[in-house]
Amino acid sequence: MRKTFIAGNWKMNLSKQQAITLANQLKQQYQPLENRQIAVFPAFVYLDAMQQILQDSSLEWGAQNCADKAAGAFTGEVSVSMLQDFACKYVLLGHSERRHVYQETNAMIAEKFTLAQQAGLQSVLCVGETLAQREANQALEVIQRQLDAVLDLPIIEATATPNWLIAYEPVWAIGTGKTASPAQAQEIHQQIREYIGKNNGNLAANLRIIYGGSVKAANAGEILAMEDIDGVLVGGASLKIEEFLEICKCNNSY
Numbered sequence: 001m002r003k004t005f006i007a008g009n010w011k012m013n014l015s016k017q018q019a020i021t022l023a024n025q026l027k028q029q030y031q032p033l034e035n036r037q038i039a040v041f042p043a044f045v046y047l048d049a050m051q052q053i054l055q056d057s058s059l060e061w062g063a064q065n066c067a068d069k070a071a072g073a074f075t076g077e078v079s080v081s082m083l084q085d086f087a088c089k090y091v092l093l094g095h096s097e098r099r100h101v102y103q104e105t106n107a108m109i110a111e112k113f114t115l116a117q118q119a120g121l122q123s124v125l126c127v128g129e130t131l132a133q134r135e136a137n138q139a140l141e142v143i144q145r146q147l148d149a150v151l152d153l154p155i156i157e158a159t160a161t162p163n164w165l166i167a168y169e170p171v172w173a174i175g176t177g178k179t180a181s182p183a184q185a186q187e188i189h190q191q192i193r194e195y196i197g198k199n200n201g202n203l204a205a206n207l208r209i210i211y212g213g214s215v216k217a218a219n220a221g222e223i224l225a226m227e228d229i230d231g232v233l234v235g236g237a238s239l240k241i242e243e244f245l246e247i248c249k250c251n252n253s254y
């Protein structure tokens with residue numbers, strides 16, 4: 001049984017005080033549900049505060065990125081071991097804003113993934129096509145290339161049970177208000193699972209594939225009800241406590 005994973009990607013938003021307030025509200029108001037994990041992904045500089053606020057709760061936290069090097073003279077970068085100093089359980093890798101605004105390549109993301117896996121930090125590998133790629137019927141091909149960068153790593157063979165996740169986020173649906181329909185998202189999630197299953201049936205059956213792109217309280221339930229959708233990665237709507245709480249609580253069994 002794959003546990004539903006609900007993640008709030010706060011991106012480069014909130015002041016320190018706002019981040020603290022949001023984390024405290026979530027901690028006080030979220031009643032833990034069985035078979036569900038909730039995690040927030042604040043900016044690096046607020047991870048210390050997250051650890052202090054959330055450590056004695058059911059809520060988890062992670063970082064939005066990490067360096068593709070272990071340590072050394074890499075000005076401005078943050079390493080996997082630094083994230084672990086703040087008890088991060090997860091790291092987002094290859095978010096479309098990292099790929100498209102900061103030109104991160106599949107090779108860089110693979111380096112980060114390997115470092116995270118070696119350290120026991122769970123990666124949330126983000127994949128997804130642009131609108132132009134979808135319109136040119138290249139969505140699956142693009143996603144397969146993004147997946148291959150990680151699936152071909154020797155470290156994947158060594159993991160019997162998956163300690164990483166995939167987030168399918170169509171680039172055209174991020175921050176645009178345009179959501180893939182539940183059926184459109186399910187189709188890609190199923191194709192991702194089938195693709196992984198060609199070489200590794202156990203991994204395909206157990207790996208969680210979550211959906212992201214303009215998820216809000218009004219559409220989360222129907223998205224989560226899809227068979228191959230194991231959670232959601234929420235950007236804008238995770239910054240509003242009522243909205244995010246609704247998503248965290250929403251019924252996914254209809």
Ligand code: PGA
Pocket residue numbers: 009169173174175176177212213214215233234235236237
């Ligand atoms: P959005 O962002 O929910 O604001 O579209 C999702 C994401 O980028 O993770």
